[in-house]
Amino acid sequence: MSHRRFRLALGPMSEQWTGGLEYYRLLRAAFATLPEPERPVTGLISWDDAGDARRVGDLADELIVIPAGSSGLSLGRRALNRAGRSGLPVRAVSTTEKALRDWGADALFGTQVFPDAGPVPFVGWIPDFQYAHVPEAYSPEGAARVHDSSAAIALSADVLVMSSEAVKADLARLFPEAAAKARVVRFVSPMPDGIYDRDPAWVCDEYHLSDRFFYTPNQFWAHKNHHRVLEALQMEPAREAGVIVACSGNAHDSRNPTFFGELLAAIARAGMRDRLVMLGYVPRAHVLPLMRQSIALLQPSRFEGWNTGIEEAKSLGKSVLASDLPVHLEQDPPGGVYFRVDDPHDLSERLAAVWARGRSGPDNELEAHARASLSQRMQSFARVFLDAAREAASLARRR
Template sequence: MIRVGFLLGFPVEYKGGINYIKNLLYAIHKFHSKEIEIYLFVPSDLEEEYITLFKDYAKIIHTKIIQRKTFPWLISKVSQKFFNFDPLTYRLLKKYKINVISHSNYVFPGDSIKTINWIPDFQYLHYPKLWTHKQLKLEHRLHKEWILKSDRIVVSSFDALKDLVSVYPKDESKVSVLHFVSQPDILKYDEPIDISQYVKGKYFYLPNQFWEHKNHLIVFKAVKELKKKGLDVKVLTSGLMNDFRSKNQHVEMLRKYVEDHQLTENVSFLGLIPYKDVLQLIKEAVAVINPSFFEGWSSTVEESKSIGKSIILSNINVHQEQDPSNAFYFDPTDKIELASIMEDLWLNADQMNLQNRKEQLLINLDNRTRAFADDYKAIIDQLLPS
């Protein structure tokens, strides 16, 4: 039995990361629990809702080493920075006889514990102006260190692989593409979740974080165009309303645009809402919209794909690589093209249902999840051949 450890050291507000880890652990547990034993190391003060999220798929180990602003956490960080070695984490992993440490932003000196690190995307190569000089320098340094010192690097798309190779061409042999799959439990629910607190009637749904590259503005401009034609569509947005790179100036700009153009009845900002509600909103929407200029591998697309929901997508490479069957593509700078797609879907919404029955969706999801788990197991087998 191979013991694989994960350090849950990032803020829980990073919902994309939380869901990614949950989906990966679920897939491993479902299809390879006889070969891989999962240990999830979490902060000592992690809320119970997250323990509940993971406990069926991993052995949960609480530790202050990754609990921010504790003394062990500080010692760990100082040791890594100045000595390039973290004795506290080393002892922790050795105590539980971990063979591989995965997706943890951690590099291990020596060969006794193999390391797999995940780089979601290389956005800063395409949109450096969205980053400060300090942030860019940090991203470059971290990625360089992981790529140099990890036994295996995982990226979520061939598009991201192309970016990595453009900067680190000599390291392609240690990189694996691992397409993640979202597990929307809503497919298993017999009773729908009540979303009347959020909306009445038809709506489009845009469940993205409020970073500038997510391109919410083009959707609001399309809504304005439709309103000029006399069509009052409704768009719900959800996600953490925080863009640290612009010190939230971008978020305020979006709010102001909606107010200045009298779109407050057409656009709703729900903020951060429970994940189960996100899935229900996806399921009942006319269509989901992802207008992003850049993605690593969109969880919004994966969730919509798993649920069988129509989705309106910017025509970027990675969206086309994800290839959802119910997709409508548009130029992310063209509000008229987007408005036309939205108009057609809105006017024909009453005729639209999920294209597949629930049973077929579950079969499709199971097949995709097995491929996800098998691809991860193949990476483990390469690192630890029997």
Template sequence: MAAARKKIGILLYNQKLWTGGFYYTLNLIRSLQFLPDAEKPEVCFFYSGNLTDISNEITTINYPYVSYLPVYVRVNVVQRIINKFKRLIDKDAVLLGNYPANTVNYIYPCLNFSLDGTYSVLRRIHKIYWIPDFQDKYYPDFFSKEELKNRDALKKEFIEKNVPLVFSSFNAADDFKKFYPQAENNIQVLRFTSILPDMQGVSWEEVSETYNIDGSYFISPNQFWPHKNHNVVIDAVDLLVKKGINVTLLFTGKEFNDQAPEYAVNLKKKVADLGLNKQIKFLGFIDRAEQLLLMKHAAAVIQPSLFEGWSTVVEDTKAVGGRMIVSDLPIHREQCVENAVFFQPYDAQQLADEIITAQTEPAEIKKIDYDAHIRAFAQDFLTLGNLLN
């Protein structure tokens, strides 16, 4: 008799509010497609918002064992009254409208305790929590005092409640132990991979024509946040142009964010003031398949970030078989084993030198079995339930 399939809950995040989180959850289910059928779990997506928009994205993945449940369920007046009486009698009573504890084995990735509230329909289901990184500890200036306080308080609550925790890298797990040595939480590292979308309908000829690509170029495909360190790339291009060296650089990514609304505006002004509008192009938030083709065909992908939990840009580049120039961070050293060179994140001259080398004497790209990385990610994902033991 075949063993029963595991039932895993995946919490979906709004793409408009957190693009990285949305792609992270989609990649979780895409990775499961690389497993033998007998190992594939049932996956229940817990969603808020418009189910049609969400399910359309997931349907294209063609995963065979999928269901959907809303995060928020309305109960009628009578049910609300009954629930209040139940709570008066027993604060841990199963309320009407709550999902049973065995709906799924666990839900992942949870970022806070919003799903554990008194009237949350998910309050009885096991949850596994994810801490993406500790950027607030290394670059507190990028956060408001209130946000720093809230982030630290949340991590201390994780420790107090002794909940199971997942980190995206060994570097982040080590940071947790360094900043919170008193913690006794069960922890696991889950190093995510990128799974490429179907790109058959997108040709390089069309993409290069759309974005007016002619000859060698570099691309830095980051969201426009201060810690992504776009300035050092602009400075490096400026140094090269002043030496009479022609170079083309593409920036992609959503240019507005609430926390730093002037960041992209100031970068564009800097490029204009330096007279680099011909060399540096801002493409904005573009189609993912088109962006991946641009990364694949670039002389190198430049990842200049000051901080990462586990870089999607790096994983995307590895998946398409590209070459990388990355800032010399412990996380990038952990993540980039092949096809990468490193530079000090504030050293524009060093970056400029690496750009020249990649353009004139490019190193041979070593082929890696990226599918093996994806299968390992999927198998590690299935073991998260061990954190609950």
């Protein structure tokens, strides 16, 4: 008798939300490390099967097609009419619920509530509560919208996936009635094939960089703390040591569209363009070689839910200098060094100390450890996630 694999439906994902798309890819990569009987079948909900067909094999195994414009419409009107005549109660079944049932969904995972999914178990995902930590990044209306969306997920889900204990603590503070639903599932970043095959020093020529630099691959958003790095580089420890920091990322933030230009102007005024080097947006295939060539990943952020850059450094085998956020301490990169998040002098001292003892290029010891542990870490991520999804299915059956 063949074993039936768990079938996980994934909510639709906007092309504009790179973080959400990447999470689906991380899940898919983690599931692929499991033995075949444990590996779930994933299906991406789609209202545009032609447009989403290219996502099969990238985000999910299959598509779950729901006719466009029909979400929430009831089916079986004849049955309802017959029930009305006979006095028998019959529950309407939406096209969304029917599509999920026909596909055989054991659970539905996503960041939006599907009120028309019927009794299909819902595993909600709230990546973080950034709006509560950096409210200045949001308009009052924007913060209210994000809060309401988080509340809807928290109250509707059978189980909630939290990326860290830090996010789980925020949930308990903001939505205490949903705290018991939280399950911490820490994602793990995979490494692409061949990442260790080539000496990464080529990035120095490609980007006109010194062979020694710290690397910060953050979006250019205010809470990522680039201005604090600029302050630190101007202070004596880092200035005298000659520390260089290279930064890459998306320069556009719709919430603060002038930020990147203001940062460039501040760097120019300080005469630090050769010390805080702005690479702008770089191809994804260049991010890991840049990290591998660097002395260390520098993660100065004032807020994170579970930082992708630190996870990539752990999986790659690169040392980390990070702000002392609880979530960064929870991520616990091997040999991690921390600075007080709002103290530029402390950061300057740490930069100078790591610069003095660190070396650029591959760290053979850290890379060997990372390579040896990555498969087990990814399998653990996959299994903990699936435990949460199966728990949601079990709870729903008992409703």
